[in-house]
Amino acid sequence: MQREVLLGDEAVGLGAIHAGLSGVYGYPGTPSTEIFEFVEQRTAGSGGVHAFWSTNEKVAYEEALGMSWAGKRALVCMKHVGLNVAADAFMNSAVTGTNGGLVLAVADDPGMHSSQNEQDSRVYAQFALIPCFEPRDQQECYDMMIEAFDLSEELALPVMVRLVTRLAHSRSGVATREPRPQNALHPTREIRKWTLLPSNARVQYRHLIDKQPELLRRAENSVHNRLTLAGRRGVIACGIANNYFLENVDDGHDLSVLSLAQYPVPAGRIRRLVEHVDDLLVLEDGYPVVENMVRGLFGLDGVRIRGRMTGEVPRTGELNPDLVRSALELPPHATAHQPSPSLAGRPPALCKGCPHTDTFRALNEALSEFENPQVFSDIGCYTLAAFPPLEAIHSCVAMGASIGMAAGAAHAGYRPAVAAIGDSTFSHGGITPLLSAVQQGVNLKVIVLDNGTVGMTGTQRSMSTGDALDHIILGAGVAPEHLRIIEPTPANHAANVQILRDELAWDGTSVIIARRTCLEAIKRKAS
Amino acid sequence: MQTNIILAGVGGQGILSIAYVIDNAALDAGFHFKQAEVHGMAQRGGAVQSHLRYGDGPIHSDLVPTGRADLVLSVEPLEVMRYWHYLSPDGWVVASVTPYVNIPDYPELDGLIENLAEFGRVVLVDSSLIARAAGNLRAQNMVVVGAAAPLLHFPDSTLEKYVEMLFAGKGQKTVDVNIRAFRLGRAAGLFFRGLVDGGLSIPDAVRLCRKIDPATVDPAHGPAWAAAIHGDRQLLEQVLAGESTVPCDRVAAPA
Ligand code: SF4
Numbered sequence: 190m191q192r193e194v195l196l197g198d199e200a201v202g203l204g205a206i207h208a209g210l211s212g213v214y215g216y217p218g219t220p221s222t223e224i225f226e227f228v229e230q231r232t233a234g235s236g237g238v239h240a241f242w243s244t245n246e247k248v249a250y251e252e253a254l255g256m257s258w259a260g261k262r263a264l265v266c267m268k269h270v271g272l273n274v275a276a277d278a279f280m281n282s283a284v285t286g287t288n289g290g291l292v293l294a295v296a297d298d299p300g301m302h303s304s305q306n307e308q309d310s311r312v313y314a315q316f317a318l319i320p321c322f323e324p325r326d327q328q329e330c331y332d333m334m335i336e337a338f339d340l341s342e343e344l345a346l347p348v349m350v351r352l353v354t355r356l357a358h359s360r361s362g363v364a365t366r367e368p369r370p371q372n373a374l375h376p377t378r379e380i381r382k383w384t385l386l387p388s389n390a391r392v393q394y395r396h397l398i399d400k401q402p403e404l405l406r407r408a409e410n411s412v413h414n415r416l417t418l419a420g421r422r423g424v425i426a427c428g429i430a431n432n433y434f435l436e437n438v439d440d441g442h443d444l445s446v447l448s449l450a451q452y453p454v455p456a457g458r459i460r461r462l463v464e465h466v467d468d469l470l471v472l473e474d475g476y477p478v479v480e481n482m483v484r485g486l487f488g489l490d491g492v493r494i495r496g497r498m499t500g501e502v503p504r505t506g507e508l509n510p511d512l513v514r515s516a517l518e519l520p521p522h523a524t525a526h527q528p529s530p531s532l533a534g535r536p537p538a539l540c541k542g543c544p545h546t547d548t549f550r551a552l553n554e555a556l557s558e559f560e561n562p563q564v565f566s567d568i569g570c571y572t573l574a575a576f577p578p579l580e581a582i583h584s585c586v587a588m589g590a591s592i593g594m595a596a597g598a599a600h601a602g603y604r605p606a607v608a609a610i611g612d613s614t615f616s617h618g619g620i621t622p623l624l625s626a627v628q629q630g631v632n633l634k635v636i637v638l639d640n641g642t643v644g645m646t647g648t649q650r651s652m653s654t655g656d657a658l659d660h661i662i663l664g665a666g667v668a669p670e671h672l673r674i675i676e677p678t679p680a681n682h683a684a685n686v687q688i689l690r691d692e693l694a695w696d697g698t699s700v701i702i703a704r705r706t707c708l709e710a711i712k713r714k715a716s
Numbered sequence: 717m718q719t720n721i722i723l724a725g726v727g728g729q730g731i732l733s734i735a736y737v738i739d740n741a742a743l744d745a746g747f748h749f750k751q752a753e754v755h756g757m758a759q760r761g762g763a764v765q766s767h768l769r770y771g772d773g774p775i776h777s778d779l780v781p782t783g784r785a786d787l788v789l790s791v792e793p794l795e796v797m798r799y800w801h802y803l804s805p806d807g808w809v810v811a812s813v814t815p816y817v818n819i820p821d822y823p824e825l826d827g828l829i830e831n832l833a834e835f836g837r838v839v840l841v842d843s844s845l846i847a848r849a850a851g852n853l854r855a856q857n858m859v860v861v862g863a864a865a866p867l868l869h870f871p872d873s874t875l876e877k878y879v880e881m882l883f884a885g886k887g888q889k890t891v892d893v894n895i896r897a898f899r900l901g902r903a904a905g906l907f908f909r910g911l912v913d914g915g916l917s918i919p920d921a922v923r924l925c926r927k928i929d930p931a932t933v934d935p936a937h938g939p940a941w942a943a944a945i946h947g948d949r950q951l952l953e954q955v956l957a958g959e960s961t962v963p964c965d966r967v968a969a970p971a
Pocket residue numbers: 538539540542543544545570571640644645707708709710760
């Protein structure tokens with residue numbers, strides 16, 4: 190037995206490889222990126238595992254589903270909001286079911302360290318009616334991946350493994366097993382199952398419903414859902430919350446505890462706990478999913494249920510050992526020093542010399558003749574241009590949303606409607622709204638910040654940069670004379686401002702590509 | 717036994733490299749360990765921290781609870797103050813006094829050192845000075861690991877083994893520079909404590925250390941320096957007023 194130091198993300202990747210993985214799919218997004226990267230690096234050169242970043246999460250999910258259709262094991266990984274993009278394929282893959290094992294590893298971001306919201310993917314698993322594992326530590330990340338693949342093939346369903354930032358980005362020693370060989374190519378022949386015409390879909394959906402008692406039985410009997418009955422005060426600790434709970438109690442505690450790591454929620458075990466206690470604290474790093482299920486609409490007679498909904502645990506934000514300590518009504522630990530109030534903050538910022546800085550300086554100047562101009566933007570390093578000193582962008586909602594929102598504002602009569610989007614974000618979600626805008630002849634100015642990479646998540650490969658990007662934009666129907674390419678440097682500032690002004694003065698859809706390579710990407714290439 | 721460390725610094729300062737060295741030393745020693753780190757947006761020049769825990773029993777939480785840290789290890793003085801409420805009542809600070817100024821409202825350095833001096837249980841080293849002496853300004857993170865080494869539970873040879881592994885891909889020269897940074901940092905930390913334990917005030921000890929050639933620092937001379945300055949305050953002023961640095965053994969054999 191070997192031991193390796195692995196991030197939670199990496200342990201997920203290694204578990205998948207050792208489960209006989211044939212393909213890994215995904216789009217970079219904190220805190221999930223390292224899952225894909227680990228598989229890619231670990232299997233590089235061996236030729237055995239297909240590893241190529243997808244244009245977005247929906248594409249990734251569909252590619253993984255195709256791999257499963259062909260009988261092989263596929264891992265698809267993404268951050269929580271990525272699952273919104275993949276949701277169409279995801280929800281329907283539960284209806285078709287799978288052939289080769291299909292595991293979705295999704296990393297949630299409670300506390301929004303690097304995200305726009307803190308949605309809880311366990312709700313998605315429930316919504317799609319599929320099983321979900323919620324590992325408590327790095328070892329379980331590894332072990333549960335192997336189990337998830339087996340379960341997926343056994344039940345012919347996709348299986349979710351849900352991580353949170355803190356586990357995704359925490360390292361520990363992991364004991365590993367002998368790898369299992371990959372599946373042979375074995376395409377499914379069940380055409381009706383995979384063709385969700387209403388008549389087939391009704392049958393398949395019925396199958397999915399019929400599988401539910403079995404899913405529940407698995408969770409009830411799961412070794413991962415551990416119930417210990419002791420005193421009249423109870424705790425349900427889900428996933429990583431169990432670690433924070435254990436951190437705060439010693440072996441001699443008298444609490445009755447259900448530690449949960451496999452879903453659907455095991456109602457039988459919860460009933461036994463609830464019947465045993467008169468006070469129940471529910472600890473979850475995410476939404477109060479289990480807490481609300483246990484409470485129902487009207488609560489339970491004779492049992493006080495506490496958690497995020499009752500204020501013992503804050504309703505929002507990441508869970509941590511201190512919050513759990515106070516929820517357990519234990520006194521805080523003495524400390525050597527009080528927190529320092531009014532300490533100078535140190536927010537993240539664009540790298541010194543980043544091409545985006547020059548682009549936004551030029552844009553700010555070109556827009557200065559308009560009254561209170563606002564710029565729709567997107568997700569990437571350039572989102573940091575919202576902060577001083579640039580304060581150049583004024584929205585960030587969803588991948589690719591800048592273009593659609595700017596178009597909508599233009600429809601309403603807003604001038605000038607400007608969108609700023611990175612090259613990779615453009616390939617992810619910007620092409621279709623641009624196509625839409627061109628078809629309508631919207632007065633819209635799209636700045637594509639082409640730095641040749643996915644900068645924010647660690648310089649992964651971009652799908653639409655350089656010539657490919659130009660071709661896509663022209664192919665979408667943008668008039669060639671209104672596709673302008675600038676090189677954002679301090680020396681070109683005046684010329685770039687002029688080009689932007691010219692395009693702002695024209696009534697139609699323009700695209701200005703600001704092309705200069707990300708400094709971090711240059712550095713990484715050199716090292 | 718359980719040791720909890722908060723590693724602190726600014727994105728780009730190599731906090732994760734420090735973590736790599738200590739993580740692997742912990743694994744090597746057969747300890748349980750967990751180490752939570754920050755990826756993504758904050759790495760772009762923002763405040764970053766990593767929680768590192770090891771011990772001979774299972775480690776539950778990936779995060780160090782408030783009041784349970786034994787050590788805040790920071791590559792930068794201001795960042796210490798973001799985390800010192802994590803320290804247990806007898807916790808220590810090991811930090812560089814080289815400020816990383818990338819914000820407009822960075823406080824006065826002297827005031828920061830004053831705050832650290834008030835705290836008392838500190839090991840302060842000037843990482844930029846020492847890293848430069850070791851051969852590369854980028855090795856400041858290894859200087860700080862060196863300074864912290866006496867507070868950890870591993871033989872220096874184990875820590876050095878992983879410094880070597882960490883930089884092996886970058887060539888022998890980089891390995892040598894970083895090993896040197898580690899050793900000079902270790903010596904500087906011990907020397908600093910020798911001065912303070914010998915009665916020198918913390919701000920004076922910081923000032924004096926800046927004036928001693930980092931490549932010559934030998935912890936054995938710390939108490940002698942402290943005693944000499946105690947006997948003759950002029951000596952300190954003299955050294956501080958000098959244009960260049962002095963060798964550490966000058967106290968034993970005054971010029
Ligand atoms: S990583 Fe690249 S794109 Fe991001 S801030 Fe740095 S230079 Fe700019």
